[in-house]
Amino acid sequence: MGLSRLPAVVVLLLGLLLAGCAAPVPTAGGTPPAAGPAVPDAGSAPVSVRVPAIGVVRDDVQRLGLAADGTAEVPTDFERVGWFAGGAARAGGGPTVLLGHVDSRTGPAVFYRLRDLRPGDLVELSRADGTTARYAVSRTEQVAKDRFPTFAVFGATADDVLRLVTCAGAFDRGERSYTDNLVVHAERV
Amino acid sequence: MRRTPVRLAALSALTVGALALSGGAALAQDAQVDEPSSFTSMFTVMATPDTVVGQNGQPAPGEPGATGTFDYRINSDEEIICYDLRLEGVTGEYQSPARTATHIHEAAAGASGPPRIAFPDPEGDGATRTGSGCLQGPFTTGVQANGQDSGTGFSLKQIEANPAAFFGDTHTAGFTAGAVRGQLTPVPMGGVETGAGGTTDAVAPLAVGAAALVAAGAAGAVAYRRSRV
Incomplete structure (x- = not known):
């Protein structure tokens, strides 16, 4: 699903690189999501994010969609934050889901300190339409990837909520993948 | 929750006509099945009143303040769809020409189209109604169109091929065109x-x-x- 929209050369390269590997496919960068509505609401697209408690300041939020294998695309740059543009994202409601790496191959990445967020910590989002919204962390949960709560993170909701996701748990060297995800839930304030 | 009450009271004259044609087969429920061990795709719907469209393609706003969140998990190899439906602020009796009043229809945003799957209507006391389960095709809706059930020939693979061409909704006596409606959007599967x-x-x-x-x-x-x- 959606594979046909990837540039042919990218598909070819990924095929070469991924033989026998079930790794997710990161976005080629700046491309629209591979599936889902063309644009849920262009004005609702986050463009910058600030999380003062953990020193995150990024003004280049990357748009993400679904990878060809059905998983979420992840940012191509370890220091960038990505926004899942599919799903039920919309202006004034629904979940806004931001994805960021916990580490690169050599050291900490943009969401390395996500684990340090505590209830009440603030997250500030600026959107393409020029609006800014503040969210307060309500809770953090660590979940095994093979039991990832898809709808609790990406599912539709009438409320204006924010979810920040990165990796956690043990690093499986064979799979080159962490065993868990860390999900921080935040609500509009 | 696997209860699938047949809402005779909600049947309209149109369905009665359909029953006459089909000899009552329209009342047969689609099979409730166990959850499969895996899924091939997942979709979510934010259903709201402002997106409801009438049969004539004109806006027909649904119940003010009502919302629906519909989560679907599909195994298209086994033709099984598992559903978790939640309605907030939807009031009154369900009403639809179909066997139930909670559906997936085939139509893009802003357009009307036939139901392809009829789900057991969400139930509950107060402002919240919920429903969960899994249905296995071939699907029937109880709506006759062109001499056959509107679910005839439909496959879940069609949703996977173009989810934006389908929407979820629920119909009530007060809002027959739909109390809430929203297009299907895919969500990622597995961890990040x-x-x-x-x-x-x-x-x-x-x-x-x-x-x-x-x-x-x-x-x-x-x-x-x-x-x-």
């Missing part, structure tokens, strides 16, 4: 790969094969990004 292990104690060896290295030479940036970031 947001780490490369650089802060773990053990430095992982590069798990890249010879072929990948050749390709990496041609497109280093892509190769780098592919390495389980």
